[in-house]
Amino acid sequence: QKEVEQDPGPLSVPEGAIVSLNCTYSNSAFQYFMWYRQYSRKGPELLMYTYSSGNKEDGRFTAQVDKSSKYISLFIRDSQPSDSATYLCAMSGTGGFKTIFGAGTRLFVKA
């Protein structure tokens, strides 16, 4: 079993839709939960991070962490064609810098 599971998609939605991206994990030692966005032919860049449980909002993006279920989500409101990218969840503990990445979900937002 992988430490982090993420549905690779692709996920195709119309412009303006609410998008929900999810990951599950198995290691209860994870404390930092991140979402990276990767455009085609570019490296990933950090979109948001959450420490421990709870929600975090940044503009149209909301990250949620449910540690009891070992489940994290990223919601994108009013999705735009410019949101079309691969979204990778990532997790790490507090003891070091090693980060475990999900496989990434490919998102297409159609105009």
Added chain:
Amino acid sequence: DVKVTQSSRYLVKRTGEKVFLECVQDMDHENMFWYRQDPGLGLRLIYFSYDVKMKEKGDIPEGYSVSREKKERFSLILESASTNQTSMYLCASSSRTYEQYFGPGTRLTVT
């Protein structure tokens, strides 16, 4: 702005060749990482370094070695390239547990 640069965007090498991939960061980060990214498998850590001349194996170090002689530069070496090392290679640097800065990637093809 943090900048991580990689020596080549695309590289084609023959089986058995020695391959050098170089990465340079300009933010004085202590930590640097090499990943490979394959469809469906996500980002997998090959090696990381938390200081000059220090290195630690990641999840898939076999067939690879690294060198960090200066703080800003981290090199990945394929001692004898094989076709199963055809992949996208991503370098990253970090000073915080929850944030890594990635380079644009090198797409390596071994024929």
